[in-house]
Amino acid sequence: MNENLFASFATPTMMGLPIVILIIMFPSILFPSPNRLINNRLISIQQWLVQLTSKQMMAIHNSKGQTWTLMLMSLILFIGSTNLLGLLPHSFTPTTQLSMNLGMAIPLWAGTVFMGFRHKTKAALAHFLPQGTPIFLIPMLVIIETISLFIQPVALAVRLTANITAGHLLMHLIGGATLALMSISPSTALITFIILILLTILEFAVAMIQAYVFTLLVSLYLHDNT
Amino acid sequence: MASVVPLKEKKLMEVKLGELPSWILMRDFTPKGIAGAFQRGYYRYYNKYINVKKGSVAGISMVLAAYVLFNYCRSYKELKHERRRKYH
Numbered sequence: 001m002n003e004n005l006f007a008s009f010a011t012p013t014m015m016g017l018p019i020v021i022l023i024i025m026f027p028s029i030l031f032p033s034p035n036r037l038i039n040n041r042l043i044s045i046q047q048w049l050v051q052l053t054s055k056q057m058m059a060i061h062n063s064k065g066q067t068w069t070l071m072l073m074s075l076i077l078f079i080g081s082t083n084l085l086g087l088l089p090h091s092f093t094p095t096t097q098l099s100m101n102l103g104m105a106i107p108l109w110a111g112t113v114f115m116g117f118r119h120k121t122k123a124a125l126a127h128f129l130p131q132g133t134p135i136f137l138i139p140m141l142v143i144i145e146t147i148s149l150f151i152q153p154v155a156l157a158v159r160l161t162a163n164i165t166a167g168h169l170l171m172h173l174i175g176g177a178t179l180a181l182m183s184i185s186p187s188t189a190l191i192t193f194i195i196l197i198l199l200t201i202l203e204f205a206v207a208m209i210q211a212y213v214f215t216l217l218v219s220l221y222l223h224d225n226t
Numbered sequence: 227m228a229s230v231v232p233l234k235e236k237k238l239m240e241v242k243l244g245e246l247p248s249w250i251l252m253r254d255f256t257p258k259g260i261a262g263a264f265q266r267g268y269y270r271y272y273n274k275y276i277n278v279k280k281g282s283v284a285g286i287s288m289v290l291a292a293y294v295l296f297n298y299c300r301s302y303k304e305l306k307h308e309r310r311r312k313y314h
């Protein structure tokens with residue numbers, strides 16, 4: 001049982017070939033590119049969703065920050081679709097791997113920080129010291145603010161990894177418990193099954209929310225630094 | 227119209243059974259040929275089920291079902307230990 005729980009998180013290789021690349025690229029097939037003025041239903045629904053999300057998310061930025069629209073929209077589409085596809089039975093979710101989430105979080109965060117330092121150096125440095133602190137607390141607070149700045153990418157990556165992994169693990173465990181309870185006491189199995197259904201609904205929500213949160217935070221860091 | 231069409235240009239359904247091995251060997255197995263085959267297959271599916279006036283949920287759900295099947299085959303080796311048996 002123990003080995004089985006975590007086997008689904010292992011990097012998928014088929015006969016020694018790393019097909020994890022194929023699995024990461026699979027969601028791109030589900031988003032065809034629009035060619036015409038009026039497209040088929042799939043593309044129209046996706047276009048409507050992307051316009052809704054981009055207007056809501058990029059409204060707070062000035063023109064400099066809005067150059068990041070393409071990056072942030074593709075980020076939220078990628079994380080959302082990958083998380084949702086991971087809810088299908090037996091599938092592998094790339095966002096459960098910390099390596100991938102760090103690879104997404106660190107460059108994006110670093111991009112916003114370096115942009116801030118390059119264009120508005122004084123304001124970016126001023127972020128390290130909140131307004132109105134008593135003078136004798138200044139050294140301490142600068143250290144704390146520096147630490148909190150450097151923890152941002154790690155928090156982004158670990159938040160996404162932990163949420164998705166924990167959700168998948170819980171579903172495995174509760175599903176296994178339901179199966180095991182069926183022969184002992186069907187009524188308890190029914191309660192456990194209802195818990196599983198509620199958990200699945202939660203997982204659908206979490207999949208999309210995590211994508212949103214990741215992107216929102218990156219855009220917040222961008223807003224600070226533009 | 228010529229009564230004998232050259233083997234290379236026949237479609238699969240028109241190839242006689244005896245000619246099948248030579249027909250297979252005549253296909254283009256270069257990387258460009260394989261990429262072309264994937265592209266043709268993709269557009270065949272896309273134009274039949276998705277790029278239509280009233281596409282339905284069946285178009286994507288067939289793709290997702292194939293994805294689930296693919297992942298099942300991929301993890302069969304670990305899954306076969308979880309069958310219901312008296313002695314594992």
